[in-house]
Amino acid sequence: MQCAEDHQTLLVVVQPVGIVPEESFFKIYKRISTVSQINVRDSQRVLYIRYRHHYPPESNEWGDFQTHRKVVGLITITDCSSAKDWPQTFEKFHIQKEIYGSTLYDSRLFVFGLQEDIAEQSRTDVAFYPNYDECEDVEKRIEDFIESLFIVLESKRLDRATDKSGDKIPLLCVPFEKKDFVGLDTDSRVHLKILFPFIVGF
Structure with missing residues:
Protein backbone atom coordinates (compact mmCIF):
# COMPACT_ATOMS: atom_id res chain seq x y z
CA MET A 1 0.00 0.00 0.00
CA THR A 162 28.43 20.95 9.52
CA ASP A 163 30.12 17.55 9.61
CA LYS A 164 33.70 17.87 8.39
CA SER A 165 34.65 14.21 8.80
CA GLY A 166 35.24 13.76 5.08
CA ASP A 167 33.41 12.47 2.05
CA LYS A 168 32.45 9.06 3.36
CA ILE A 169 29.24 7.82 1.80
CA PRO A 170 27.45 5.10 3.79
CA LEU A 171 26.93 1.84 1.98
CA LEU A 172 23.20 1.29 1.59
CA CYS A 173 22.01 -2.29 1.68
CA VAL A 174 18.74 -4.09 2.22
CA PRO A 175 18.30 -6.13 5.44
CA PHE A 176 19.08 -9.53 3.95
CA GLU A 177 22.35 -8.21 2.46
CA LYS A 178 23.77 -7.06 5.81
CA LYS A 179 24.93 -10.57 6.73
CA ASP A 180 27.22 -10.53 3.67
CA PHE A 181 29.20 -7.60 5.10
CA VAL A 182 29.83 -8.97 8.60
CA GLY A 183 33.50 -8.40 9.43
CA LEU A 184 34.10 -6.07 6.47
CA ASP A 185 35.01 -2.41 6.73
CA THR A 186 32.19 -1.02 4.60
CA ASP A 187 33.63 2.50 4.95
CA SER A 188 36.80 1.49 3.17
CA ARG A 189 37.05 2.40 -0.51
CA VAL A 190 39.29 -0.67 -1.05
CA HIS A 191 36.54 -3.03 0.05
CA LEU A 192 33.97 -1.13 -1.97
CA LYS A 193 36.13 -1.45 -5.06
CA ILE A 194 36.39 -5.19 -4.52
CA LEU A 195 32.67 -5.55 -3.91
CA PHE A 196 31.54 -3.16 -6.63
CA PRO A 197 34.30 -2.86 -9.28
CA PHE A 198 31.85 -1.33 -11.75
CA ILE A 199 31.43 1.82 -9.64
CA VAL A 200 33.14 4.72 -11.38
CA GLY A 201 35.46 6.90 -9.32
CA PHE A 202 37.07 4.33 -7.00
Missing part, protein backbone atom coordinates in the same frame (compact mmCIF):
# COMPACT_ATOMS: atom_id res chain seq x y z
CA GLN A 2 2.95 2.33 -0.58
CA CYS A 3 2.68 5.36 -2.81
CA ALA A 4 5.00 8.13 -4.02
CA GLU A 5 3.61 10.59 -1.44
CA ASP A 6 4.93 8.39 1.39
CA HIS A 7 8.42 9.78 0.76
CA GLN A 8 7.40 13.18 2.14
CA THR A 9 5.86 11.81 5.34
CA LEU A 10 7.07 10.79 8.78
CA LEU A 11 5.96 7.35 9.90
CA VAL A 12 4.36 7.18 13.37
CA VAL A 13 3.09 3.91 14.83
CA VAL A 14 0.10 3.96 17.22
CA GLN A 15 -0.38 0.80 19.30
CA PRO A 16 -2.17 -0.41 22.43
CA VAL A 17 -0.18 -1.45 25.50
CA GLY A 18 -1.79 -4.22 27.52
CA ILE A 19 -5.50 -4.92 27.17
CA VAL A 20 -7.32 -1.99 25.56
CA PRO A 21 -10.91 -2.31 24.24
CA GLU A 22 -10.75 -2.25 20.44
CA GLU A 23 -13.54 0.32 20.16
CA SER A 24 -11.80 2.66 22.62
CA PHE A 25 -8.44 2.26 20.89
CA PHE A 26 -9.77 3.15 17.46
CA LYS A 27 -11.73 6.03 18.89
CA ILE A 28 -8.46 7.63 20.04
CA TYR A 29 -6.56 6.44 16.96
CA LYS A 30 -9.06 8.23 14.72
CA ARG A 31 -8.52 11.47 16.63
CA ILE A 32 -4.76 11.09 16.51
CA SER A 33 -4.75 10.44 12.77
CA THR A 34 -6.61 13.70 12.09
CA VAL A 35 -3.34 15.48 12.86
CA SER A 36 -1.88 14.50 9.50
CA GLN A 37 0.00 17.72 8.81
CA ILE A 38 1.18 20.67 10.86
CA ASN A 39 2.86 23.97 10.13
CA VAL A 40 5.99 24.10 12.23
CA ARG A 41 6.23 27.18 14.43
CA ASP A 42 8.88 29.73 13.44
CA SER A 43 9.38 27.88 10.18
CA GLN A 44 7.91 27.83 6.68
CA ARG A 45 7.90 24.04 6.69
CA VAL A 46 4.92 21.72 6.74
CA LEU A 47 5.26 18.24 8.24
CA TYR A 48 3.15 15.40 6.86
CA ILE A 49 2.49 12.42 9.11
CA ARG A 50 1.55 8.85 8.19
CA TYR A 51 0.04 6.76 11.01
CA ARG A 52 -0.10 2.96 11.22
CA HIS A 53 -1.71 0.93 14.01
CA HIS A 54 -0.09 -2.28 12.80
CA TYR A 55 3.50 -2.21 11.57
CA PRO A 56 5.71 -5.32 11.62
CA PRO A 57 9.16 -4.66 13.13
CA GLU A 58 10.80 -6.36 10.12
CA SER A 59 9.41 -3.59 7.89
CA ASN A 60 11.30 -1.10 10.03
CA GLU A 61 14.55 -2.87 9.13
CA TRP A 62 14.20 -1.42 5.63
CA GLY A 63 14.45 2.11 7.07
CA ASP A 64 18.13 2.55 6.18
CA PHE A 65 17.42 1.72 2.55
CA GLN A 66 13.96 3.30 2.22
CA THR A 67 13.63 6.15 4.71
CA HIS A 68 9.84 6.38 4.44
CA ARG A 69 9.61 2.90 6.04
CA LYS A 70 11.50 4.01 9.15
CA VAL A 71 9.41 4.39 12.33
CA VAL A 72 10.43 7.74 13.84
CA GLY A 73 7.58 8.13 16.34
CA LEU A 74 5.61 5.82 18.64
CA ILE A 75 2.32 6.58 20.40
CA THR A 76 0.94 4.00 22.80
CA ILE A 77 -2.50 3.82 24.40
CA THR A 78 -3.23 1.93 27.61
CA ASP A 79 -5.91 1.24 30.20
CA CYS A 80 -4.71 1.53 33.80
CA SER A 81 -7.31 2.00 36.52
CA SER A 82 -5.20 1.06 39.54
CA ALA A 83 -2.11 2.80 40.92
CA LYS A 84 -0.53 -0.55 41.77
CA ASP A 85 -0.66 -1.52 38.09
CA TRP A 86 1.11 1.67 36.96
CA PRO A 87 4.76 0.45 37.31
CA GLN A 88 4.00 -2.64 35.23
CA THR A 89 2.16 -0.56 32.65
CA PHE A 90 5.07 1.86 32.34
CA GLU A 91 7.47 -1.06 31.94
CA LYS A 92 5.37 -2.38 29.04
CA PHE A 93 5.65 1.05 27.44
CA HIS A 94 9.46 0.80 27.56
CA ILE A 95 9.38 -2.70 26.10
CA GLN A 96 7.23 -1.44 23.23
CA LYS A 97 9.73 1.36 22.57
CA GLU A 98 12.60 -1.14 22.36
CA ILE A 99 10.91 -2.87 19.41
CA TYR A 100 11.48 0.21 17.24
CA GLY A 101 14.32 1.62 19.34
CA SER A 102 16.94 1.69 16.58
CA THR A 103 15.02 4.32 14.58
CA LEU A 104 12.76 5.97 17.18
CA TYR A 105 13.20 9.70 17.81
CA ASP A 106 10.39 10.25 20.32
CA SER A 107 7.41 8.50 21.91
CA ARG A 108 4.27 9.14 23.95
CA LEU A 109 2.08 7.10 26.30
CA PHE A 110 -1.60 7.98 26.73
CA VAL A 111 -2.97 6.50 29.96
CA PHE A 112 -6.72 6.22 30.54
CA GLY A 113 -8.30 5.50 33.92
CA LEU A 114 -5.80 6.56 36.58
CA GLN A 115 -6.78 8.84 39.44
CA GLU A 116 -5.34 12.32 39.97
CA ASP A 117 -2.72 11.34 42.58
CA ILE A 118 -0.83 9.41 39.92
CA ALA A 119 -1.79 11.72 37.07
CA GLU A 120 -0.10 14.66 38.79
CA GLN A 121 3.29 13.13 38.12
CA SER A 122 4.87 15.44 35.57
CA ARG A 123 6.29 13.65 32.54
CA THR A 124 6.58 15.05 29.04
CA ASP A 125 6.17 11.62 27.44
CA VAL A 126 3.07 10.53 29.40
CA ALA A 127 -0.46 11.97 29.37
CA PHE A 128 -3.10 10.89 31.91
CA TYR A 129 -6.86 10.98 31.27
CA PRO A 130 -9.75 9.84 33.51
CA ASN A 131 -11.53 8.11 30.58
CA TYR A 132 -11.82 7.99 26.80
CA ASP A 133 -14.39 10.79 26.70
CA GLU A 134 -12.59 13.34 28.88
CA CYS A 135 -9.46 13.89 26.80
CA GLU A 136 -9.99 17.19 25.02
CA ASP A 137 -6.32 17.98 24.41
CA VAL A 138 -5.31 14.78 22.59
CA GLU A 139 -4.87 16.59 19.26
CA LYS A 140 -2.83 19.37 20.87
CA ARG A 141 -0.52 16.84 22.50
CA ILE A 142 -0.03 15.13 19.14
CA GLU A 143 0.89 18.46 17.55
CA ASP A 144 3.49 19.03 20.27
CA PHE A 145 4.78 15.50 19.73
CA ILE A 146 5.16 16.06 15.97
CA GLU A 147 7.02 19.31 16.62
CA SER A 148 9.42 17.44 18.88
CA LEU A 149 10.10 15.03 16.00
CA PHE A 150 10.85 18.01 13.78
CA ILE A 151 13.33 19.40 16.32
CA VAL A 152 15.24 16.10 16.39
CA LEU A 153 15.24 15.80 12.60
CA GLU A 154 16.34 19.40 12.13
CA SER A 155 19.20 19.00 14.62
CA LYS A 156 20.36 15.88 12.76
CA ARG A 157 20.22 17.79 9.46
CA LEU A 158 22.29 20.64 10.87
CA ASP A 159 24.82 18.21 12.37
CA ARG A 160 25.24 16.56 9.00
CA ALA A 161 25.57 19.91 7.23
Whole structure:
Protein backbone atom coordinates (compact mmCIF):
# COMPACT_ATOMS: atom_id res chain seq x y z
CA MET A 1 0.00 0.00 0.00
CA GLN A 2 2.95 2.33 -0.58
CA CYS A 3 2.68 5.36 -2.81
CA ALA A 4 5.00 8.13 -4.02
CA GLU A 5 3.61 10.59 -1.44
CA ASP A 6 4.93 8.39 1.39
CA HIS A 7 8.42 9.78 0.76
CA GLN A 8 7.40 13.18 2.14
CA THR A 9 5.86 11.81 5.34
CA LEU A 10 7.07 10.79 8.78
CA LEU A 11 5.96 7.35 9.90
CA VAL A 12 4.36 7.18 13.37
CA VAL A 13 3.09 3.91 14.83
CA VAL A 14 0.10 3.96 17.22
CA GLN A 15 -0.38 0.80 19.30
CA PRO A 16 -2.17 -0.41 22.43
CA VAL A 17 -0.18 -1.45 25.50
CA GLY A 18 -1.79 -4.22 27.52
CA ILE A 19 -5.50 -4.92 27.17
CA VAL A 20 -7.32 -1.99 25.56
CA PRO A 21 -10.91 -2.31 24.24
CA GLU A 22 -10.75 -2.25 20.44
CA GLU A 23 -13.54 0.32 20.16
CA SER A 24 -11.80 2.66 22.62
CA PHE A 25 -8.44 2.26 20.89
CA PHE A 26 -9.77 3.15 17.46
CA LYS A 27 -11.73 6.03 18.89
CA ILE A 28 -8.46 7.63 20.04
CA TYR A 29 -6.56 6.44 16.96
CA LYS A 30 -9.06 8.23 14.72
CA ARG A 31 -8.52 11.47 16.63
CA ILE A 32 -4.76 11.09 16.51
CA SER A 33 -4.75 10.44 12.77
CA THR A 34 -6.61 13.70 12.09
CA VAL A 35 -3.34 15.48 12.86
CA SER A 36 -1.88 14.50 9.50
CA GLN A 37 0.00 17.72 8.81
CA ILE A 38 1.18 20.67 10.86
CA ASN A 39 2.86 23.97 10.13
CA VAL A 40 5.99 24.10 12.23
CA ARG A 41 6.23 27.18 14.43
CA ASP A 42 8.88 29.73 13.44
CA SER A 43 9.38 27.88 10.18
CA GLN A 44 7.91 27.83 6.68
CA ARG A 45 7.90 24.04 6.69
CA VAL A 46 4.92 21.72 6.74
CA LEU A 47 5.26 18.24 8.24
CA TYR A 48 3.15 15.40 6.86
CA ILE A 49 2.49 12.42 9.11
CA ARG A 50 1.55 8.85 8.19
CA TYR A 51 0.04 6.76 11.01
CA ARG A 52 -0.10 2.96 11.22
CA HIS A 53 -1.71 0.93 14.01
CA HIS A 54 -0.09 -2.28 12.80
CA TYR A 55 3.50 -2.21 11.57
CA PRO A 56 5.71 -5.32 11.62
CA PRO A 57 9.16 -4.66 13.13
CA GLU A 58 10.80 -6.36 10.12
CA SER A 59 9.41 -3.59 7.89
CA ASN A 60 11.30 -1.10 10.03
CA GLU A 61 14.55 -2.87 9.13
CA TRP A 62 14.20 -1.42 5.63
CA GLY A 63 14.45 2.11 7.07
CA ASP A 64 18.13 2.55 6.18
CA PHE A 65 17.42 1.72 2.55
CA GLN A 66 13.96 3.30 2.22
CA THR A 67 13.63 6.15 4.71
CA HIS A 68 9.84 6.38 4.44
CA ARG A 69 9.61 2.90 6.04
CA LYS A 70 11.50 4.01 9.15
CA VAL A 71 9.41 4.39 12.33
CA VAL A 72 10.43 7.74 13.84
CA GLY A 73 7.58 8.13 16.34
CA LEU A 74 5.61 5.82 18.64
CA ILE A 75 2.32 6.58 20.40
CA THR A 76 0.94 4.00 22.80
CA ILE A 77 -2.50 3.82 24.40
CA THR A 78 -3.23 1.93 27.61
CA ASP A 79 -5.91 1.24 30.20
CA CYS A 80 -4.71 1.53 33.80
CA SER A 81 -7.31 2.00 36.52
CA SER A 82 -5.20 1.06 39.54
CA ALA A 83 -2.11 2.80 40.92
CA LYS A 84 -0.53 -0.55 41.77
CA ASP A 85 -0.66 -1.52 38.09
CA TRP A 86 1.11 1.67 36.96
CA PRO A 87 4.76 0.45 37.31
CA GLN A 88 4.00 -2.64 35.23
CA THR A 89 2.16 -0.56 32.65
CA PHE A 90 5.07 1.86 32.34
CA GLU A 91 7.47 -1.06 31.94
CA LYS A 92 5.37 -2.38 29.04
CA PHE A 93 5.65 1.05 27.44
CA HIS A 94 9.46 0.80 27.56
CA ILE A 95 9.38 -2.70 26.10
CA GLN A 96 7.23 -1.44 23.23
CA LYS A 97 9.73 1.36 22.57
CA GLU A 98 12.60 -1.14 22.36
CA ILE A 99 10.91 -2.87 19.41
CA TYR A 100 11.48 0.21 17.24
CA GLY A 101 14.32 1.62 19.34
CA SER A 102 16.94 1.69 16.58
CA THR A 103 15.02 4.32 14.58
CA LEU A 104 12.76 5.97 17.18
CA TYR A 105 13.20 9.70 17.81
CA ASP A 106 10.39 10.25 20.32
CA SER A 107 7.41 8.50 21.91
CA ARG A 108 4.27 9.14 23.95
CA LEU A 109 2.08 7.10 26.30
CA PHE A 110 -1.60 7.98 26.73
CA VAL A 111 -2.97 6.50 29.96
CA PHE A 112 -6.72 6.22 30.54
CA GLY A 113 -8.30 5.50 33.92
CA LEU A 114 -5.80 6.56 36.58
CA GLN A 115 -6.78 8.84 39.44
CA GLU A 116 -5.34 12.32 39.97
CA ASP A 117 -2.72 11.34 42.58
CA ILE A 118 -0.83 9.41 39.92
CA ALA A 119 -1.79 11.72 37.07
CA GLU A 120 -0.10 14.66 38.79
CA GLN A 121 3.29 13.13 38.12
CA SER A 122 4.87 15.44 35.57
CA ARG A 123 6.29 13.65 32.54
CA THR A 124 6.58 15.05 29.04
CA ASP A 125 6.17 11.62 27.44
CA VAL A 126 3.07 10.53 29.40
CA ALA A 127 -0.46 11.97 29.37
CA PHE A 128 -3.10 10.89 31.91
CA TYR A 129 -6.86 10.98 31.27
CA PRO A 130 -9.75 9.84 33.51
CA ASN A 131 -11.53 8.11 30.58
CA TYR A 132 -11.82 7.99 26.80
CA ASP A 133 -14.39 10.79 26.70
CA GLU A 134 -12.59 13.34 28.88
CA CYS A 135 -9.46 13.89 26.80
CA GLU A 136 -9.99 17.19 25.02
CA ASP A 137 -6.32 17.98 24.41
CA VAL A 138 -5.31 14.78 22.59
CA GLU A 139 -4.87 16.59 19.26
CA LYS A 140 -2.83 19.37 20.87
CA ARG A 141 -0.52 16.84 22.50
CA ILE A 142 -0.03 15.13 19.14
CA GLU A 143 0.89 18.46 17.55
CA ASP A 144 3.49 19.03 20.27
CA PHE A 145 4.78 15.50 19.73
CA ILE A 146 5.16 16.06 15.97
CA GLU A 147 7.02 19.31 16.62
CA SER A 148 9.42 17.44 18.88
CA LEU A 149 10.10 15.03 16.00
CA PHE A 150 10.85 18.01 13.78
CA ILE A 151 13.33 19.40 16.32
CA VAL A 152 15.24 16.10 16.39
CA LEU A 153 15.24 15.80 12.60
CA GLU A 154 16.34 19.40 12.13
CA SER A 155 19.20 19.00 14.62
CA LYS A 156 20.36 15.88 12.76
CA ARG A 157 20.22 17.79 9.46
CA LEU A 158 22.29 20.64 10.87
CA ASP A 159 24.82 18.21 12.37
CA ARG A 160 25.24 16.56 9.00
CA ALA A 161 25.57 19.91 7.23
CA THR A 162 28.43 20.95 9.52
CA ASP A 163 30.12 17.55 9.61
CA LYS A 164 33.70 17.87 8.39
CA SER A 165 34.65 14.21 8.80
CA GLY A 166 35.24 13.76 5.08
CA ASP A 167 33.41 12.47 2.05
CA LYS A 168 32.45 9.06 3.36
CA ILE A 169 29.24 7.82 1.80
CA PRO A 170 27.45 5.10 3.79
CA LEU A 171 26.93 1.84 1.98
CA LEU A 172 23.20 1.29 1.59
CA CYS A 173 22.01 -2.29 1.68
CA VAL A 174 18.74 -4.09 2.22
CA PRO A 175 18.30 -6.13 5.44
CA PHE A 176 19.08 -9.53 3.95
CA GLU A 177 22.35 -8.21 2.46
CA LYS A 178 23.77 -7.06 5.81
CA LYS A 179 24.93 -10.57 6.73
CA ASP A 180 27.22 -10.53 3.67
CA PHE A 181 29.20 -7.60 5.10
CA VAL A 182 29.83 -8.97 8.60
CA GLY A 183 33.50 -8.40 9.43
CA LEU A 184 34.10 -6.07 6.47
CA ASP A 185 35.01 -2.41 6.73
CA THR A 186 32.19 -1.02 4.60
CA ASP A 187 33.63 2.50 4.95
CA SER A 188 36.80 1.49 3.17
CA ARG A 189 37.05 2.40 -0.51
CA VAL A 190 39.29 -0.67 -1.05
CA HIS A 191 36.54 -3.03 0.05
CA LEU A 192 33.97 -1.13 -1.97
CA LYS A 193 36.13 -1.45 -5.06
CA ILE A 194 36.39 -5.19 -4.52
CA LEU A 195 32.67 -5.55 -3.91
CA PHE A 196 31.54 -3.16 -6.63
CA PRO A 197 34.30 -2.86 -9.28
CA PHE A 198 31.85 -1.33 -11.75
CA ILE A 199 31.43 1.82 -9.64
CA VAL A 200 33.14 4.72 -11.38
CA GLY A 201 35.46 6.90 -9.32
CA PHE A 202 37.07 4.33 -7.00
